[in-house]
Amino acid sequence: MIKVENIHKSFGQEEILKGISTTFERGKTNLIIGQSGSGKTVLLKCLIGLFKPDEGFIYYEDKAIQKMNDEEQRVLREEIGMLFQGGALFDSMTIEENVMFPLRMFSKQKKSQMLDRVNEVLKRVNLEDVNKKFPSEISGGMQKRVSIARAVVNNPKYLFCDEPNSGLDPKTATLIDNLIQEITHEYNITTVVVTHDMNSVMEIGEKVVLLKKGKLVWQGDNQEIFKTDNEDVTQFVYSSDLFKKIREVQLKEKE
């Protein structure tokens, strides 16, 4: 579990996060949603330690990341898997080397054991026969799956995903969403996904946190989000044409 307590973060004069408090639960896919510029990615980068909050605390299983020494932070980072928006695969390495990378850096396994594990996770993300290819030789969707494989190869306790289905076609996006949720349940990890895709909210939003202009304005699950009367939620959810139509149908049915 990750607990966020009163997080503030500013860049220059501009306050991006304004006192955010919430919890991200273990074994669930926790979604941070909001419009562009609402502070989702900044919050995610604070969670993974790429940004230091100006105020407030982030607790990993009751231990504040700000109070950890360098060694504790290093150990914590070994327990974190991250799926970046663009995949962030290392261009100079093959797919196999990319996925094996965390194992080579942190485990003392033999190469044959590492290879077995790599093949196991690649199979888990439905990728086979790509081991010797380079990231530039596979599609965007496949790159995302490789990135997921790399994120989970070292059995992390926490998985963070920054807009995992951006730039993907709807079918591949759903596939990636489902994969993230399956892995979350299978490995019982705490997963935090940043997205503005309502399809993802519907598919995998076991806990949803809505940010607006740096403030947390609503939290609940993917069932509650369609029932709430919270104005910020309805504005966000029904901003797309598809959901507007659904809303109109719902309101007609109510009448």
Place this chain on the structure above:
Amino acid sequence: MKYLEDIGSYFLMLKRVFSSFTKRSVLRELIFKELDDLIIDSLGIVCFISFFVGGVIALQTALNLNNPLIPKALIGFATRQSIILEFAPTFISIIMAGKVGSFITSSLGSMRVTEQIDALEVMGINSLNYLVFPKIVALMFYPFLIALAMFLGILGGWMAGVYGGFTSSTEFISGLQDDFIPFHLFYAFLKTFVFAFILATVPSWQGYYMKGGALEVGKASTNSFVWNSVLIILTNYIITQLLLS
């Protein structure tokens, strides 16, 4: 103020480069890869330029020797002095600032833009040690490249002088041996080490801390070449003043 900040961030980067070391076996592989990218891949251009510039120095000296009282051995002497003291260490380093410097800046800049550096940091890896330290170690082999440039430059001079009919082989070699001061080699290689450090770290700093997208990667590469050249020329002046004047 901005310059002071930049200098501060450069030295802070150096501090981080030499802390939290990456696993030794991984580091060893990275050093060999950098040796290949930075040194071995530069062999061709360095050999080509050194050989022909050595030839041109010999030709220019020979063509300007109009006085019959000046011995032809001066061709060998002038070639040796020019190549060892300045051409090989300094001008090859300026060329390397363009080749190796731009390569380092653009590769690190691209890694920054595509979040690969963030990925390393999230994994708990000291990205500066992982990315920059192997480059510094690899470029400590740079003096071997300069030694080769010296040899080929003089060989080019000998061939241009002898086969161009400007001097005899004996005269050229006699000129090479005249008033040879071994300290000049020490001076040349000392500054080569300093240039190697500049070549590894300044472009790394430019690439690692760049912000923006593809356009900024290009700008950072250009800046890297400019700053590398300026620093190499300035350091050359200071070292020459300290050691030879």
